[in-house]
Amino acid sequence: MGSLRRVAIIGSSLAGIHAAEALRKAGYDSTITMVGEEQHLPYDRPPLSKQLLSGSWDTPRIQLRPHDVIEGLSLDWRRGQPAIALDPDAREVELQDASIVEYDALLVTTGTKPRSLPVPLGLTGVHTLRTLDDALAIRAALDAMPRVVVVGGGFIGAEVGAEARRRGLGVTMVEALPRPLSRGLGDHMGEICGELHVAHGVDLRCGVTVRGFAGEGRLERVALDDGTVVEADLAVVGVGSEPATKWLETSGLEIDNGVVCDAFCRASAPGVYAAGDVARWHHPMTDELGRVEHWTNAREQAVAAVATLLADHDHPGARMLTAYAPVPYVWSDQYGSRIQVAGWTGGSDEVSVHRDAELGTTVALYRFGDRLGGVAGINATRRLLPLRRMVADRAGWDEALAAAAV
Ligand SMILES: Cc1cc2nc3c(=O)[nH]c(=O)nc-3n(C[C@H](O)[C@H](O)[C@H](O)COP(=O)(O)OP(=O)(O)OC[C@H]3O[C@@H](n4cnc5c(N)ncnc54)[C@H](O)[C@@H]3O)c2cc1C
Incomplete structure (x- = not known):
């Protein structure tokens, strides 16, 4: 692929800011245009329904990065400017104010909208x-x-x-x-x-x-x-969300419940990549397309997509490529209880629930065939740690049951 002088990131939130940082960390020192429809500087969403809603935190506390760190990234910021169309042949993105952003590589991190x-x-x-x-x-x-x-x-x-x-x-x-x-x-x-x-x-x-x-x-x-x-x-x-892909409708890019990507976060047009809530990529562990609406994934996938982008453009900062194959992870806080889920739960063949009344913990194991496919816990952070690793290792069901019983 050609030279890399202009990277555009559409969606200036969690995945977007992590992608920009990954580019700079790899030594990419040319233009990064960061397009975001929100006026705010990047902020964190999980506290919106937790600490910010309760009033224990206020707006400055949820900023993802302080001003000076963001300035240090030397971004060409387009704030309060939604992207409205993509022409992947011309390698151009049109913004609402009719301005055009030209790119050599484009990263889509536009997240989701409430259903x-x-x-x-x-x-x-x-x-x-x-x-x-x-x-x-x-x-x-x-x-x-x-x-x-x-x-x-x-x-x-x-x-x-x-x-x-x-x-x-x-x-x-x-x-x-x-x-x-x-x-x-x-x-x-x-x-x-x-x-x-x-x-x-x-x-x-x-x-x-x-x-x-x-x-x-x-x-x-x-x-x-x-x-x-x-x-x-x-x-x-709060009835779920939908990938923010309306602006891509006329682009010809393959969109199907998200921006469809290969296992390396490449979308269907050359030079276009996607990460975070909006990306539906081929997951090597499930051998299926999947989309993950979790905080940890947005951070990690942004870094993975940048690694592919750099490698595809023979950038000196590129490293050896591996397929993006995380074990999904999400947490939620309710009434002082922490709920955590790692791996896959939907469509499991069996769920085995282990409650410890004395400790007040609950752990659930999800069986797919003869393997452990996912785990969930309530107030069980420490018990979940080894089980999360077992999901990544595709541990056998009997081995997982024995570990949960300890
Ligand atoms: C209230 C709430 C609580 C959550 N709690 C948790 C939690 O406890 N644990 C957990 O794991 N996850 C949680 N999540 C999910 C987590 O926040 C998301 O997975 C994460 O924010 C995804 O990051 P992203 O960068 O992919 O997308 P987003 O954070 O959605 O960012 C996408 C950005 O793109 C912008 N954008 C969209 N369309 C355009 C366009 N056309 N042009 C320009 N910009 C555009 C959007 O305005 C937005 O700023 C929560 C989410 C919400 C909303």
């Missing part, structure tokens, strides 16, 4: 949570002591519900599946997490969906499809 409900969300008091501005708005709304409905019992909904209960607010959680968190943890662990919410006073409604939000100008009621109506002043909708 919508099939009902209008337009009323004041109905929120989604993805950005700092979303979190500040929800925090301000919580300060007014509202009656809260959380729509969706995934990680974000569960964390918002837990924070609202910590404030002593009435919380109804509406989950379409029979149990909260079961998409990420499976039914058995989802049941245990549901019990945690109920024990903390959440009115948990499972197997129902929202028919509509109603009120005079602002939210007053949430109608559910079982015919019940919940009085509410604040609704937070």
Whole structure:
């Protein structure tokens, strides 16, 4: 491939900033254009539903890097400027202000957007949570002591519900599946997490969906499809997210629930790479395309994509390439409990749950065939560490059961 003088990174958040740092660390000293639709400097998202929402941290604490470190990266910043189109043949990205960014290599790190409900969300008091501005708005709304409905019992909904209960607010959680968190943890662990919410006073409604939000100008009621109506002043909708690829629709790039990439984070057009929540890449461990919406992955995949980008352009800072094959990892904090998941859980053949009432820990093992495919834990950080390694090593099921029993 040709020379490397202009790298463009679209999406100036976690994966974006890690990619820029990886480029500079490898000795790449030419142009990095960093395009971000948000006005804010890069900030961290996990605290948005935890410390920032509770008010124990404020905005400066969640900045990913101090100003001087960002300045040291010598970026050509385009802040508050969404990319609106890509022409991979001309190697050009068009921004909303009609300016054009030319590149030799392009890294797409545009993350995800909250998924919508099939009902209008337009009323004041109905929120989604993805950005700092979303979190500040929800925090301000919580300060007014509202009656809260959380729509969706995934990680974000569960964390918002837990924070609202910590404030002593009435919380109804509406989950379409029979149990909260079961998409990420499976039914058995989802049941245990549901019990945690109920024990903390959440009115948990499972197997129902929202028919509509109603009120005079602002939210007053949430109608559910079982015919019940919940009085509410604040609704937070956390029903999953979708890859932010709308701007790539006319590019000809292969898009299928994310930017489709090979095992080295290369997208379908020469010189284009993707990393983080938006990337759906060929994972060598599963031999399938997969997308991971976790913090650890965004950091690690950005570095992996930069390694490929440098190698493809024969850059002197390039290193030997290996396929990107991480064991996915995510954590969530609810009511002072830490939930952690490593590896794969969905579609497992068996789940084995080990609860230690004395220590207050729970560990779940997920079997795929005769191997350990994933692990999850509640307040079990230390017990999980060796089990995470066993997932990476594709340990046998019996060996994993023996390790979990220790
Ligand atoms: C509230 C919340 C809590 C979370 N908690 C946890 C947790 O506890 N543990 C965990 O592992 N993960 C957690 N996550 C997930 C984690 O934050 C993400 O996996 C991570 O932020 C992904 O990084 P990214 O850089 O790929 O994408 P993002 O952080 O989404 O960044 C993408 C950036 O691209 C920008 N962008 C989008 N479209 C365009 C465009 N067309 N042009 C220019 N810029 C664009 C966006 O505005 C955004 O700034 C949480 C996420 C949220 C929202």
